[in-house]
Amino acid sequence: MKNKRTELKVSAIRNGTVIDHIPAENTFRVFAMLNLEKSTDHVYFGTNLESKKLGKKGIIKISNIFFKPEEISKIALVAPHATLIEIKDYEIVKKEQVLLPEEIENIVKCVNPKCVTNNQNVPTHFKIIQDYHGKMKLICRYCEKAMSMDNIDFV
Numbered sequence: 798m799k800n801k802r803t804e805l806k807v808s809a810i811r812n813g814t815v816i817d818h819i820p821a822e823n824t825f826r827v828f829a830m831l832n833l834e835k836s837t838d839h840v841y842f843g844t845n846l847e848s849k850k851l852g853k854k855g856i857i858k859i860s861n862i863f864f865k866p867e868e869i870s871k872i873a874l875v876a877p878h879a880t881l882i883e884i885k886d887y888e889i890v891k892k893e894q895v896l897l898p899e900e901i902e903n904i905v906k907c908v909n910p911k912c913v914t915n916n917q918n919v920p921t922h923f924k925i926i927q928d929y930h931g932k933m934k935l936i937c938r939y940c941e942k943a944m945s946m947d948n949i950d951f952v
Contacts, residue, residue, distance in 0.1 A: 807841050813860040815882040816872060821845045823875045824855025830871055830951050833859065850878070871904055871951060873897045877933070897933075898922050905935060906950045909942040921952065 819827055824844035833840050839860040848854035863883060864872070872879055873895040885892040903920040914921045914937070922938040935944045 809887055810839065810858055810860045810920060811887055812885050813858065813862055814858045815884065817880045817882060818850060819855035819876040819879050820851060821853035821855050826875050827872060828857060831868060838862065869895055870898050872903050872945065874949065895926055897925060900935060903952055906952055907937045907940065907942060908944050908948055909937065909940045912937060912940040912942065915940060
């Protein structure tokens, strides 16, 4: 009997970023929010992969892209336990867990149609809190509307 392959090998990236430990249900959301469908460089992704930490996870590998702080904040909103791994010349040069900021500006739209940010040229500003059940919420600085992570829409 021949040996069966139990792993899929994916090419290493020379330069770029790996986003690991994405909740499996948010892999495509991270992919879309970072506009990776428009990338002309190599982008590899997998979802529903086995994970000791999450049960199931997603992973995205992007060649030649290194994220700015506001993009990392976006990732942290939908994948708060994700790990970012920066690679240069096939070597890991930086590996860190994303950090959820206490406040975010001009990243998410307010769900309140009457909010000043939806009716005037005012950038959005939210405070990030956890509710009594440990769920993350965003509180609008202007109208004080609370939003759950399920109904956020990025600017």
